[in-house]
Amino acid sequence: MTYENILSSMLEGVTSDVDKREGSIIYDALAPCALKLAETYFELNNFLNLVFSDTTVGIYLDRCVADFGLSRKQATKAIRKIITSGVVPIGTRWAIEDTTYKVIEFITVGEYKAECEQYGDIGNTYTGTLQSLDNISGITANLTAILLSGQEEENDENLRDRFYNKVRMPATSGNTYHYRQWALEVEGIGDCKVFPIWNGAGTVKVLIVDSNKEVDETLEATVATHIEEVRPIGATVTVDSPTAKTIEATSTITLDGSKTLEEVKASFEEKLKKYLNSTVFKTYSISYAMIGSILLTTPGVSDYENLLVNSGTANIAIESTEIPILGAVTLTEVVD
Template sequence: MFEAMTYESILNEMLSRVENDVDKREGSILYDALAPCAFELAQTYFNMDNFINLVFGDTAVGEYLDRVVSDYGITRKPATKAARKITTNKEVPIGSRWGLEATTYQVMKKLDGTGNSYEAECEQTGEAGNHYNGTLVNIDNLSGVTASLTDIITAGEEEESDDNLRARFYAFVQSPSTSGNAYNYRKWALEVPGVGDAKVYPLWNGNGTVKVMIVDSNMSIDTGLEAKVYEHIETVRPIGAAVTITSPASKEITVSAKITLDGSRLLKEVTADFTAAIAEYLKGTIFEAYTISYAKIGSLLLSTKGISDYSDLLLNGGMSNVSIADTQMPIAGAITLSEAG
């Protein structure tokens, strides 16, 4: 809005208002007196431009986006802690603490029917608690006990990103949400920390039934979220509906092709970049498309830095689009690129 209000334009406008019989050259008394004022005015206009962006949902970020959406009763989902499985050589007390690398874990309960296996909560929030496996060090000086950190029971999630919060805000204000319709169920599912997207199937098993399919904030499968979403929806849904919460089945998309390098990068570098591009493309199709485009994969190959051409492109062994069922989500399988002979 104030892009034209630069330091130079403001200073020139100020100088133009002074009579020409006065010395206005750079270094003159008048010039040196007006220049600092012009700079401060330009900075003020720059700040005003940014301040305007911070009060609208499409451009607000951070705490300013929080304030925009709070007017509609929406709050940013907080970071959550990972729940992990710990196995020990003998029984350990509930509440005992263990450490591995930069993370610590507290034993919360014993897992039924599993011998000396326990559920432990990571004391650090976010995805840090998902990353490690291996031998744990006891913090409470328990003697004669060895323990290992194994499975993820519930993955930890980072604080909701601006993009996800903005998407929830748009879904709320742009979708006609009424008492117990499909938009309501999607909204309720998205309110649960860790849920990245949801799809609702009304009347999926007859009258009075609703199925909600969810993925986590990384657009991947986390079955540990299903119980949390179910419990939340049960507290807010209308009386009478039988709700089922589930996760989509994964369908691997394998890609192979012969490529011609342009000489600027190595094969392993272009393979890494292309694999990342494929993963990002597939994330964007979840709940949105039921076909993985052969042509789109080809365009991703050509847009990968270092590749000048390709041939023999295969998706899941064929040279055509790959269909995705309504209850499936595509994930990247084996990506095999080789240099053309």
């Protein structure tokens, strides 16, 4: 139902003794109405997409999955270790770059837990010297280890995947799907893999990755605690992180003149990382041909040669307890 089709249909309903040419009174009267009707039909098509789980987004996806007892995971704050040269009061605030931290707990002499006041993974970003926001003089403070990483709000893709897992993989009586469901319920968990009877009868191993499909060992204790609260009596559960396998790529490329070498490299790294993330816990090899295809379709690349992935030209095997992560990418421009 396009504007042109609607207008044509409306004009056909006007008697032939009336001037219906463009610019005529009846044409100019019907055209705005036809445009509004076309806009309405377009919006109705979008509304249909917002009803079904495979095409809905945002708050409409939230409403869709809520019928099945699911809700979007909210952003969390990072908990960091602060090392100080003296005693600082609980509740004092410190800053580094564009983040601020509040001291929330004493650990030991000269060490404190501090919570980032900004939600999300920005709280995991910086380390180094802190500046006091409470005019504490004579004491230095340094931001060091991540005790519990901050996570961004769950994106539509991860929420949709959790929804599909729930409705397509029935979780009952502590089966494999049940452990997967329990792990994915924890804030910040993006995916997991369950190994039943991994160390004999009554043992279960759960490997987890964060919402960015990366290793985050700080989430292990949280997941273990949650599963311990809901698991069947008698099961011994081990929560661990997969081993990261670095994927490196080098190649000589011919530019088409639309992008600089730096822009091409950044775009290729982004696309390659997205591909690697898509394989986490799903495939057991990284395709050499796929990486070549990604490079060739990167904006600005006309052609490439001498592509090496982890110094070779073969597929990279990924073990069942490994996940691929992006390592160094080296692109060299062909010089005529």
